[in-house]
Amino acid sequence: MSDLAPLLVALPVFGSVVALLAGLARDRVGWAVAVLTLVVQTAVAGTLMADVLGSEAIRYVVGGFTVPIGIELVVDGLSATIALLVAVVSLGVLAYARRAGPRSNAFYVIYLLLVAGLSGMSITGDIFNMYVFLEITGLTAYALVASGDGGRSAIAGLKYLLVGTVGASLFLLGIGFAYIATGTLNMGDLATQLAEVGYGSPLVLAAFGLLVVGLFVKIAVFPLHTWQPAAYAGAPDSVSAFISALVSTVAAYALIRIVFTVFGTEFLAATPLASTVLAAGAVVSIVVGSLLAVSQSELKRMLAYSSVSQFGLIVGAVAVGNVVALTGAAIHLVGHAIMKGGLFLAVGLVNDVTGARTVDEYAGLAKRSPVGAAAFSVLAVAMVGVPPAVGFVGKWYIALGAVEAGAWPLVVVIFASTLLTLAYFARVVERIYFRDSTETSGLAPTATDGGEDDAPEPVVSVGMRATVVAAAVVAVALGAVAAGYGDLLEPTIEGLLS
């Protein structure tokens, strides 16, 4: 079954070319091509996941060039998880984007390329190849953010481009240092060679620092998060949901790969400063991200800062670096992607129905958009970490790992993160259900004259509602299967740490 691995990258690239060419002949064909491609993509990723979870990793050598010269694709439990997550979420967002737009063929061409970049990052076993996919991901994401109407999207896209490129460049520099030190780019090979060079070597340390900081930019760890609120808030709703669910997630996955596959636990043991930097980034992100989220008035910006805070938890798990914490990181990556993507879709849905975009405009929302309001609330509660939703399970693992490792400052912040998350979600939920609408129907673009609700709402499709509801249901249901998944993932994580 190892031949399936390259399909994860080839399929979406092929799909985007088809969409591009078909678009020359007729309009509105992009969506259908994208759906077809991503259904197959999901099936492929699912098959791979079933193959590798709990068993040996699949290795595929591209083009017959043997490792360490050639490029290797490695699908283990963790990368298969991320690849499947990418496929499922991108398929889900498509169901939403059909009505919500953007509807141009160009959008779907870039969309599929972004899927290719994300899938590539998930399964590559070569560090330079990872950079290439990182850039593909970055460039397509900049383009998607800028694809919204109006100057705001363009400026957000530009800001994202500038900051993101700096991050990618730092990552590339880090690869350069590692290559100078070892002469290899294969991740597995790097691990052994770096150990031979010696963990105290300035080249190795510089490589680690540059790679990690580069990825911090892409993950949006405070204070390198500045592109993110603008990008999430400026992008069209479908794009916000898509990139918030996946782009930082895959970057965090890359961080796990770099820290544990390339450098390894011995490096962390030999370099206490490395763990300290990771832990500090985590703590600051969790706390400051939440505080900034509380102070936002626009929903999408609030959710963006929430991501800064939630990814702090993931980075914290990386800093802890034991089996339990990293299993938690994997669960929380998946859980957060579903929850945050769902929240952005819910916010988009609410905006299309009522025009509300700010926290204050959400007053009395339960009457105006019951589906959006309910889904938002369920997802918010799940994100706070109320059991048995998936948000709780990830947090349980990470907290347990941190306690086992005796990382007490981190433990305190992880537990406190529940209350910090509550701080910014509670005020929204309170307005949705326990405050009457402030009678500002004039704000709603759909309610132009008098706001009579007799007319059907053509802006919101069944697909949009279904996607939002599905995200909420999945966020709760995943909590029940998370433990079983964690057990299956354990061999992979143990392999990562050995």
Place this chain on the structure above:
Amino acid sequence: MTEIISLRPLLAVLVSAVAVAPILASRGRPNLREAWTILAAVTKFGLVASMVPAVLAGDVYVTDLGAFVPGVNFALEADALGLLFGLLASLLWVVTSFYSMGYMRGLDEDHQTRYFASFAGSVSAAIGIAFAGNLLVLFVFYELLTVATYPLVTHDQTTEARAAGRKYLTYTFGGGVAVLAGTVLVYVLAGTTTFTPGGIADLATTDPTLASAAFGLLILGFGVKAALMPLHSWLPDAMVAPTPVSGLLHAVAVVKSGVFGIARVTLDVFGPDAVADLGLGIALAFVAAATLLISSVIALRQDNLKRRLAFSTVSQLSYIVLGVAVGVSVAPDRAAAYALAGGLLHIPAHAFMKLTLFFCAGAIHVETHTDDISDMAGIGRRMPLTMTAFGVASLGMAGIPLIAGFVSKYFILVGTVSSGQLLFTGALLISGVLNIAYFWPVVYTAFFESPDDGNSKPLLESPFGGDRDVATDGGHEAEHGEHGHGDGWTTAGWRGGESTWLMVAPILFAAAGSVVLGIVPDAAVFLQIVRAVVEGVTGVVL
């Protein structure tokens, strides 16, 4: 003890959660909607009650849904202690459902569908807490209870209600975080969180410092809902909720879930021996004693009836905590068994009495829109049955014999005296006097004063310590104009004309329950359950 593998604990939890869907679906037809509530309540009580005989015989019903997180199964377990709380909550939910209909319709409240749906969800969570088989499952339902009760606290949607809701969420989720942290520590120390009668082995010996931290965090977390001072301040504020909520949730289910959590932690997680070794039981008892005295004093000066009842609740909950804490911190002999039995028996005893009192306060509110005690002069003529029930329940609160409160307090008193903890005996006796001091004026005002002829209330009107200038003859006459009852109350007969039977019957049922528990405690099933729990923990047959 045999384990009976059965779905009954799970079904008992799920019944009302499932009922949320039809309740929401029949939003347009109130009678159908309330029928679902009643159906769920009766079914739930039937399921819980059906487990009583076997549990009294020493069996445990278990539902195990497999791993929730590694090493911790999602297990529900109906043992004696769980059944004590579960039976109480499900029985009183039936009563409260009828009362809710009378109350909500009497006031023509908005958002009744949300109210009944949240209520059903809350009771599900409460039963989940009762039947949780380990600390983590208990935490799951503890958090869900917070989520489900939040809409009820904020029900009125006023600025005040929203502020109370925010405070409620902050306090209870803060407590939840402490419980979670304590649970994680327990798991790391012992490798399990499953409730074990007598305590999880080796929990306290591996690392006493961490074990103490875990105990402290768990007590802190459960102490929030148990309203231990200084974590109690959400409770009086939460009285903005509709009265049935204050009655069932904030006098029975929610606060008792905190007390119940403390009982679980001391009895089944750490165990009496470990708690005594760590020296933490006495510390907990001191907190409880301080809480029950201070809040009784505060209650003296509350003119709003519901706030006075809230502070009374804070005080009475600490009786339970005190009984349990004394019971686990002295050598496991008869004295400890008495204190423990008294504390646990006070869970149902206080529930029946306080529910009566809240139901009365709610009925007064619906019928006369009177909330302050100083406006209730002579209301006994208007609502004779209600105020009689109020009188009976408040006598019970003060520990007068023949009513439920006497039995449980007597057990605690015997326990503290015979274990030599005379300081706590003193606190209990003083608190008994204070109970009379803050309940008697309500009864007196209702029956022996009239709007035109009342006595001054120096305790309410003057600063603490008395102020002769204010507490002279004047004052009250000038105020009577504002009361709006210048003509006096219309007189209602003793045949229930004072209100709808939907409210009067639940009041009388709860009051009768208090009396039954007081006169024939042995016949009432709750004392038998308490005996089973105590025997399981201490080995002493009472």
